[in-house]
Amino acid sequence: MFKQLKIEELEHRADIEPRYLRDDQISALRNNFEGHIPLEQRKSYEEIEHVVSEKFIGMFSSFITEEQKKYMRGSRIIMVDHKEMDTFVKGIEEYTKDQDHSRAALDGMIYRGYGLASDEAQSEREKILPYNKEDEKGDRGVQTWHGRIPIVPIFSTFETTYPDKTLLMNEATFAAGDYPMSRYLEPFVITNRWGAMALHEKIHGVQDYDIPLPILEIAAHAYEQEVFQKNGWEVRKMPAFNEAIRIWKTLQEKMGDDLYRYIFGNLPLARKKEIDVELQNIFTSEYIQEIFPQVIWKTEKIETFPS
Ligand SMILES: [Zn+2]
DSSP: OOOGGGGGGGOOOTTTTOOOOOHHHHHHHHHHHTTTTHHHHHHHHHHHHHHHHHHHHHHHHGSSSSHHHHHSSSOEEEEEEEEHHHHHHHHHHHHHHOOOOOOOOOOTTTEEEEEESSSHHHHHHHHHSSSOGGGEEEOOOOOOOOTEEEEEEEOOOOOOOOOGGGGOOOOOHHHHHSOHHHHHHHHHHHHHHHHHHHHHHHHTSSTTTOHHHHHHHHHHHHHHHHHHHHHTTTOOHHHHHHHHHHHHHHHHHHHHHHHHHHTTOSSOOHHHHHHHHHHHHHSSSSHHHHTTTEEEEEEEEOOOOOO
């Protein structure tokens, strides 16, 4: 299945710059991977992608470029079945392992990815929302560095419960509304949970990839939460991320709009470098371990040359 991802644009590994695939390449990928998903199901997920992305553009439009807006506006997410997600992620890791991320080093370390430290941390995550079926292992979106392809698992293709954009709301609104649980609980949970995951992966697609991964992760979680809370939608975070988001909010207050522009790669270089230094002083490897006690980062020491 994964072999099909080897389209022309992904085959130049050395010294590549992250950039967007063309619309026709995205369509080809989507047709390859989503062909087996019933059209109505695919459409219901795509509608969620559009609603959350438009809200993001509305809130962040002064910090992102026209190209980034176009990316956010498009149908960019490749949907895969939960059962296929693990294979897919392994394939992507294999495929992108040679990419040069040395400019995004932090404290002499390149951060390539992360996993949860323990089964307890994983089950913490599974407790986040009640929807918890056997086939949901591999319940995590990913974003490819090159091509900026967000890949987000949908609930099973055998599932007859689809998300519904009118159910993007928080628990209080849901509880106060006229929604019989037996019929609406699952779609409510699927809608908000998938929406948050989809937005998170698309936010990664408009980030500056010269920034170290732990910082990009914190920012993606924080901005995803910002969009969901502002719109009164339900979003819950793994406890492992709460502390990091809290720290990010204090930085955001202090640095203001420059921090948004920094994350989205739209700051003049001199100012970008100042923020690089400021953040690197805060996010040392010890500090990252401390604020993410349940996360194991996949790191690699960068080679240093005597100057
Ligand atoms: Zn992420």
